[in-house]
Amino acid sequence: MTTTLHPAIAESNPLETTTTINTLSEDLIAEILFRLPARNLLELNTVCKSWKTLISNSRFALNHFRRSIADPTMTNPRLVYSTRHFVDCNIGFFPVQPLLENTSSPSSNPTTVVSFEMKDCLEILGSCNGLLCLLEIICNFVPCTGVESDWIEIEQRGVEVVNHGFGYDHVHDRYKLLLFVQKRRQEPKTPMVLTFGANNSWSTMPDFPFYPQRCKGEFVSGTLNWIHKVPVTLNSWMIVFFDLARESFGEVFLPFMNGEPVLQVARECLCVCVDHQKSHFDVWIMKEYGVEESWTKLIVISHVELKHYEPPYPLYLVYIYENGVVLAIPPTSYKLVLYDPNDHNRLHYPLFDSSSDGMTKFPMSERAAPRGFHVFHESLVSPSHLGFPSEVAYWN
Amino acid sequence: MTQLDRLSVYHWLNAWCIKPVGGALVRQEPEYILLALMGSPLKKIMLCSSEKEIFSVEEQVMVQHSVIINNMIEDGSYNHEESKIPLDCVDSKTLKKVIDYCTHHTHHHNDNQEDLEAWDAQFLNVDSNGLYDLLMAANYLEIRNLLDLIYGTIKNMIKGKKIDEIRRIFNIKDHGFTPEEEEQNRKEYPHFY
Numbered sequence: 001m002t003t004t005l006h007p008a009i010a011e012s013n014p015l016e017t018t019t020t021i022n023t024l025s026e027d028l029i030a031e032i033l034f035r036l037p038a039r040n041l042l043e044l045n046t047v048c049k050s051w052k053t054l055i056s057n058s059r060f061a062l063n064h065f066r067r068s069i070a071d072p073t074m075t076n077p078r079l080v081y082s083t084r085h086f087v088d089c090n091i092g093f094f095p096v097q098p099l100l101e102n103t104s105s106p107s108s109n110p111t112t113v114v115s116f117e118m119k120d121c122l123e124i125l126g127s128c129n130g131l132l133c134l135l136e137i138i139c140n141f142v143p144c145t146g147v148e149s150d151w152i153e154i155e156q157r158g159v160e161v162v163n164h165g166f167g168y169d170h171v172h173d174r175y176k177l178l179l180f181v182q183k184r185r186q187e188p189k190t191p192m193v194l195t196f197g198a199n200n201s202w203s204t205m206p207d208f209p210f211y212p213q214r215c216k217g218e219f220v221s222g223t224l225n226w227i228h229k230v231p232v233t234l235n236s237w238m239i240v241f242f243d244l245a246r247e248s249f250g251e252v253f254l255p256f257m258n259g260e261p262v263l264q265v266a267r268e269c270l271c272v273c274v275d276h277q278k279s280h281f282d283v284w285i286m287k288e289y290g291v292e293e294s295w296t297k298l299i300v301i302s303h304v305e306l307k308h309y310e311p312p313y314p315l316y317l318v319y320i321y322e323n324g325v326v327l328a329i330p331p332t333s334y335k336l337v338l339y340d341p342n343d344h345n346r347l348h349y350p351l352f353d354s355s356s357d358g359m360t361k362f363p364m365s366e367r368a369a370p371r372g373f374h375v376f377h378e379s380l381v382s383p384s385h386l387g388f389p390s391e392v393a394y395w396n
Numbered sequence: 397m398t399q400l401d402r403l404s405v406y407h408w409l410n411a412w413c414i415k416p417v418g419g420a421l422v423r424q425e426p427e428y429i430l431l432a433l434m435g436s437p438l439k440k441i442m443l444c445s446s447e448k449e450i451f452s453v454e455e456q457v458m459v460q461h462s463v464i465i466n467n468m469i470e471d472g473s474y475n476h477e478e479s480k481i482p483l484d485c486v487d488s489k490t491l492k493k494v495i496d497y498c499t500h501h502t503h504h505h506n507d508n509q510e511d512l513e514a515w516d517a518q519f520l521n522v523d524s525n526g527l528y529d530l531l532m533a534a535n536y537l538e539i540r541n542l543l544d545l546i547y548g549t550i551k552n553m554i555k556g557k558k559i560d561e562i563r564r565i566f567n568i569k570d571h572g573f574t575p576e577e578e579e580q581n582r583k584e585y586p587h588f589y
Contacts, residue, residue: 021550
């Protein structure tokens with residue numbers, strides 16, 4: 001629950017000018033700091049040593065993130081992308097909230113670009129609790145604090161990462177990366193799990209029941225999820241998950257869909273987007289993970305509203321705002337689109353500053369699709385909390 | 397909670413007050429059943445400040461707001477006839493304020509949000525010592541909404557302020573950094589200094 005300062009108190013209250021508060025215990029200081037966004041807390045690190053110790057603590061960072069996740073003003077959700085082109089060692093990110101507001105004028109929120117020297121072809125594997133996991137080799141990076149971990153090599157040489165999923169095991173307080181690697185096409189894929197920590201440990205899975213068909217596993221509630229086609233059937237899909245704590249597989253119920261569902265995560269829940277009967281897209285959300293009855297139809301977007309639509313390409317959901325507006329990449333248009341289900345289904349094409357993108361020859365607003373988008377929330381969680389070497393990569 | 401018409405309930409109960417006791421059917425006095433049904437809304441409890449001043453307040457009011465007092469009443473450690481709850485770390489002035497807050501929010505919980513916020517703003521129109529004492533009391537008594545209000549106010553006090561101001565507000569005389577560290581901090585966040 002957030003409380004805003006009433007105008008009456010701001011004007012007349014002596015508190016504003018003359019207050020000092022006697023020394024508060026660490027618990028109470030923490031309660032105050034929990035209510036500030038991650039960005040402000042970075043500054044507050046400099047107030048005094050005890051505050052710095054408190055804010056840098058990994059427990060504090062995680063608790064702060066969990067308490068702030070429901071409020072977009074606290075977590076400042078951002079879209080991060082890489083271009084996946086050769087000799088491109090950059091990632092860019094920009095905040096999601098202003099896209100909603102500045103739809104009719106050029107955005108004044110430039111994209112922040114971070115360069116990683118001497119890397120080629122960066123790919124973002126996933127984001128979790130404010131950490132980004134990047135692949136060239138592998139490293140963890142936190143855009144908010146700018147801390148970058150050391151790069152880790154994949155044990156096997158000369159393999160290609162085919163599928164991946166990055167997530168947080170809350171039972172053991174560990175971040176894990178699940179990779180399926182392959183030496184050559186047509187060869188079997190090997191699953192491997194990397195547990196980040198003081199000794200980054202790789203383990204191979206002895207046996208596993210499926211090969212994910214899509215690239216990225218979606219992280220929700222301690223599990224990585226993929227859509228999987230039910231074998232032998234024509235039109236039937238299910239969701240398979242990998243439990244990060246138990247390192248085991250399972251299945252989650254998915255209501256019958258009339259087309260191939262595309263899995264996304266929005267509002268910390270699993271969503272699927274389905275091209276339904278070739279006339280509209282349905283977006284379903286599983287409000288409570290694992291609970292069959294909590295599957296709810298959230299939005300219906302008809303094909304007519306999406307210009308240039310050509311089947312069978314799916315609609316990629318990127319973010320769902322508090323007020324129900326959807327940020328998406330419609331198939332074949334390569335632009336980010338804001339779709340408002342409440343406003344006669346009008347489309348807006350948000351403008352954002354592509355000139356300072358400087359990442360490749362392809363400006364943002366024209367070719368959005370080749371970039372892989374991930375949503376992340378700002379947090380203080382840091383690779384240094386994981387126990388292995390990291391340092392600050394850039395000043396934000 | 398709607399106020400029941402005590403008289404009509406009384407008459408209704410009068411006709412039906414039958415309770416089995418030891419194998420026999422006995423008429424239970426309606427006053428006691430009425431009290432049990434309505435959860436004694438006007439029942440009072442006694443709170444004792446650090447200055448030994450006694451404050452009488454509706455049980456329902458304190459039970460709704462203070463987790464500590466609610467637990468005491470529920471687990472039976474508070475005896476209505478004899479006890480008072482000693483609050484040795486809360487002085488009279490602060491206790492009175494806390495009681496005001498809880499009473500207002502219980503009786504006015506149906507008011508619209510703006511009125512409640514205005515009342516809260518006026519309520520917090522206190523000097524710095526008062527705010528600190530309120531925070532300590534609300535923390536001790538575990539009054540969630542008062543705590544949220546105070547934390548929110550303090551958070552707004554420090555938002556956007558420079559480092560000297562924040563150190564002053566929190567009475568931080570010795571920041572604990574070496575001169576080199578302080579220099580480094582200045583470089584990292586020049587606008588904050």
